[in-house]
Amino acid sequence: MDERIHEHAAVLVNWSARVSEGDNVVVSVDEGAHDLAVAVAAELGDVGANMSVQYDSSEVERAYTKAHDGEFEESTHELALYEESTHELALYEESDVMLRLGGGRNTSADADVPPTKRQAAMQANQNVREAVMDTDWVSTVHPTRSLAQQAGMAYEEYQDFVYDAVLRDWEELADQMAKMKEILDAGSEVRLVKEDTDITMSIEGRTAVNSAASVAYDSHNLPSGEVFTAPYGTEGEVFFDVPMTLRGTRVQNVHLTFEDGEVVDYSADAGEAVLGEILDTDEGARRLGELGIGMNRGIDRFTDSILFDEKMGDTVHMAVGRAYDANLPEGESGNDSAVHVDMITDVSEDSRMEVDGEVVQRNGVFRWEDGFEG
Structure with a gap:
């Protein structure tokens, strides 16, 4: 594994999130961020934090959102699709830190999700987002080929770009x-x-x-x-x-x-x-x-x-x-x-x-x- 991945994880856990022993930490891992997740897990283990891992995939979310059926509420003109994710809300209410490790396989994975469904999902999960915001949350990204392609850069060139931005004084x-x-x-x-x-x-x-x-x-x-x-x-x-x-x-x-x-x-x-x-x-x-x-x-x-x-x-x-x-x-x-x-x-x-x-x-x-x- 590229040593810079371990350096990235160390900056994330120790400088950015300031994780302490006994902290409850949720690590949200995008499809292409596996290597960074491994390095982050090692850092969290060294600190003595408690870790819960979530798989975060735009393609998985797209499949779920597109499959939902619903009807418009006449009184609000909103799509009645989703109920609040109370189980996810409970997870974040008990968490001290949330680390979001971005790095998907397709930067346009959800481009064909109907706007009404997207808006309904976001509105239904407003309380979950608020609970995340109440944690010591930090979002970062692992360099992937899809992100390099979106940036118009060769993969190795993009890796250098990311680590030059992340590993700073x-x-x-x-x-x-x-x-x-x-x-x-x-x-x-x-x-x-x-x-x-x-x-x-x-x-x-x-x-x-x-x-x-x-x-x-x-x-x-x-x-x-x-x-x-x-x-x-x-x-x-x-x-x-x-x-x-x-x-x-x-x-x-x-x-x-x-x-x-x-x-x-x-x-x-x-x-x-x-x-x-x-x-x-x-x-x-x-x-x-x-x-x-x-x-x-x-x-x-x-x-x-x-x-x-x-x-x-x-x-x-x-x-x-x-x-x-x-x-x-x-x-x-x-x-x-x-x-x-x-x-x-x-x-x-x-x-x-x-x-x-x-x-x-x-x-x-x-x-x-x-x-x-x-």
Whole structure:
């Protein structure tokens, strides 16, 4: 086994999830992530944690979802298919940590699942997702041939790319990102301007997260390398020019228009139907739940994987849907939704980001970096 797989597992268990002796840990293993799961199991055994393993397969989920029959409820116009998975809910309510090991065989496995069925399944399992969010959860990915193909890279090239992003000096990067967190925490309004984009978002009272790939930083992705907050009161328009795959469908050149914090108009050159499906999931799906600023310059190309692409330096991403509690004052509820879908815009050229009228990033360069032009 590639030694980097063991290093990946060690970072995940010890730095990212901070697993302790006696912790109840659920490991969700995608079809192609077997080798990483073996290495993670060894790490958990060394720590003395209790492990439960779940098999996570898009193809299996597709078969189950497509086979379900149901009828529309006239009163709600929703598809009555699913009951809450109380047995799965009980598992996560008794868990301290959840480790999601991605790496499937087919990145478009569920592309033909009807939107109504997909939405019904997500709504029925909202409580399960909430229970997962209450754990010290961390999501990572094992490099597979399907992901390499999606990224347009040779398999060995893609392996190098993944491990360059994962096996980093996270403490050093955390120190760099703390500068952006400080600016956002003190700010009231963010404005982003570039071609086809002029959007403002309120952030007053929010707490930004220094997402340094560890639950100790309220960060739940490995790799990470972003600073994010929960905006509200969004006004204006934004153009997302980084292609992505959403629900198995290629989506390109998304344009959203906001009024009074809500999407009132949308378009996409490709995948517009899927975009509409997402925005129609529930009331919260038309509002922003996240503004994220990519700061991981170890990620040097787009790979059509949100786990990597949204962390890349010279990018900004926004997510429609659910806001994270870590960004909110204690006792306050942010935007609520069954979805949280990120979309990315490239800010490497002809762009600026302002906080309270002061430029903090221009053409991808932060004001504390060499080459910044105020």
